Amino acid sequence: xxxxxxAVLLCxxxxxxxxxxxxxxxxxxxxHTSERSVVALCRCGLSAQRPWCDGTHKRAGASGG
Amino acid sequence: MRCPTARGRLSxxxxxxxxxxxxxxxxxxxxxxxxxxxxxxxxxQLALWMLFELHHRGFEDVxxxxxxxxxxxxxxxxxxxxxxxxxxxxxxxxxAEHAAQATGDLATDxxxxxxxxxxxxxxxxxxxRATTEQLHAVLRQRSVYHGKxxxxxxxxxxxxxxxxxxxxxxxxxxxxxxxxxxxxHSRLWAGGxxxxxxxxxxxxxxxxxxxxxxxxxxxxxxxxxxxxxxxASLGHLAAFEVTSxxxxxxxxxxxxxxxxxxxLTGYFRExxxxxxxxxxxxxxxxxxxxxxxxxxxxxDVFWGGAVCLLAEGRAGAAxxxxxxxxxxxxxx
Numbered sequence: 001x002x003x004x005x006x007a008v009l010l011c012x013x014x015x016x017x018x019x020x021x022x023x024x025x026x027x028x029x030x031x032h033t034s035e036r037s038v039v040a041l042c043r044c045g046l047s048a049q050r051p052w053c054d055g056t057h058k059r060a061g062a063s064g065g
Numbered sequence: 066m067r068c069p070t071a072r073g074r075l076s077x078x079x080x081x082x083x084x085x086x087x088x089x090x091x092x093x094x095x096x097x098x099x100x101x102x103x104x105x106x107x108x109x110q111l112a113l114w115m116l117f118e119l120h121h122r123g124f125e126d127v128x129x130x131x132x133x134x135x136x137x138x139x140x141x142x143x144x145x146x147x148x149x150x151x152x153x154x155x156x157x158x159x160x161a162e163h164a165a166q167a168t169g170d171l172a173t174d175x176x177x178x179x180x181x182x183x184x185x186x187x188x189x190x191x192x193x194r195a196t197t198e199q200l201h202a203v204l205r206q207r208s209v210y211h212g213k214x215x216x217x218x219x220x221x222x223x224x225x226x227x228x229x230x231x232x233x234x235x236x237x238x239x240x241x242x243x244x245x246x247x248x249x250h251s252r253l254w255a256g257g258x259x260x261x262x263x264x265x266x267x268x269x270x271x272x273x274x275x276x277x278x279x280x281x282x283x284x285x286x287x288x289x290x291x292x293x294x295x296x297a298s299l300g301h302l303a304a305f306e307v308t309s310x311x312x313x314x315x316x317x318x319x320x321x322x323x324x325x326x327x328x329l330t331g332y333f334r335e336x337x338x339x340x341x342x343x344x345x346x347x348x349x350x351x352x353x354x355x356x357x358x359x360x361x362x363x364x365d366v367f368w369g370g371a372v373c374l375l376a377e378g379r380a381g382a383a384x385x386x387x388x389x390x391x392x393x394x395x396x397x
Binding site: 009011012013014015017035036037039040048049052054055056058059 | 172235243314342
């Protein structure tokens with residue numbers, strides 16, 4: 001039996017949504033983990049809780065939250 | 066919880082019928098004479114709230130089989146008809162305005178609808194100037210909802226096809242703690258209240274809930290219970306998720322300003338991240354897959370979204386008035 005395929009949802013003007021739990025290594029090499037069953041990763045760079053999306057893309061009217 | 070104290074003629078008739086386990090003795094014209102005052106509105110909304118509660122957890126002083134008493138179901142049906150008609154009307158201007166700008170893309174249009182300004186923000190009030198006493202009053206009003214969280218939306222599960230069911234439950238799994246009872250959101254909420262010194266018992270503050278808060282909760286129960294309104298229930302849930310993360314950020318800042326206990330602040334901190342995920346799943350995957358199979362229900366989905374936004378706007382304004390936020394804030 002093969003492992004379930006990793007599915008990624010790129011949200012227009014929004015985050016990248018992926019099935020969890022996940023471990024994310026950021027640009028500085030710091031490792032972040034989440035036990036959620038689904039996580040949203042910031043794509044706009046405006047989140048105060050990167051690498052996770054905190055919804056701020058909407059306030060900024062930015063593209064790629 | 067015990068059956069709440071009545072606020073007027075109708076809620077008194079319902080309470081008596083429930084406690085004495087005898088047929089309802091309500092004026093058959095109850096619907097036609099709702100009365101113009103806020104007290105009458107509170108009476109009517111509380112009566113309906115009590116009828117809906119029979120389908121949730123019921124009351125410890127009322128027999129469980131009251132849930133299916135024909136006289137009570139008949140009254141509920143009458144009150145629901147009025148409620149639905151009123152909210153079809155209330156939502157019409159917002160939906161008309163929205164339709165004029167719609168692009169046809171579901172996610173774009175649904176997120177745009179949720180940008181609508183429907184009233185003053187309680188979260189902003191908490192962030193900027195609520196006192197601890199006002200905060201506690203807001204928490205007591207909010208507890209009518211947070212004791213249940215997504216319960217009413219869960220009635221959708223047996224009614225949906227496989228794909229939307231999976232997406233709905235992906236959101237719900239988080240709300241209900243990812244399998245850990247300690248992480249169930251209603252339990253996190255109760256822990257936050259307790260830490261803040263506010264009674265966390267289920268239904269503890271229904272007695273002081275303003276009519277608009279009861280109505281907001283009644284709407285969720287109505288959309289959830291009636292299979293006919295399934296698409297509106299999904300739209301309501303999605304709009305709720307879309308309008309949660311940013312206000313939760315404001316709550317966190319307000320609670321930090323007030324040095325509220327971490328259990329309470331943590332509840333809102335959790336919602337910033339959780340609902341940033343939920344809104345994407347709810348709009349793109351849940352609504353997307355549901356409408357993929359039922360494209361003719363799009364208007365109903367958007368109506369449910371509009372109901373969520375407008376009911377929150379009205380409840381928010383009423384809560385701010387009730388806690389004595391200054392007029393400027395309420396009018397903003």
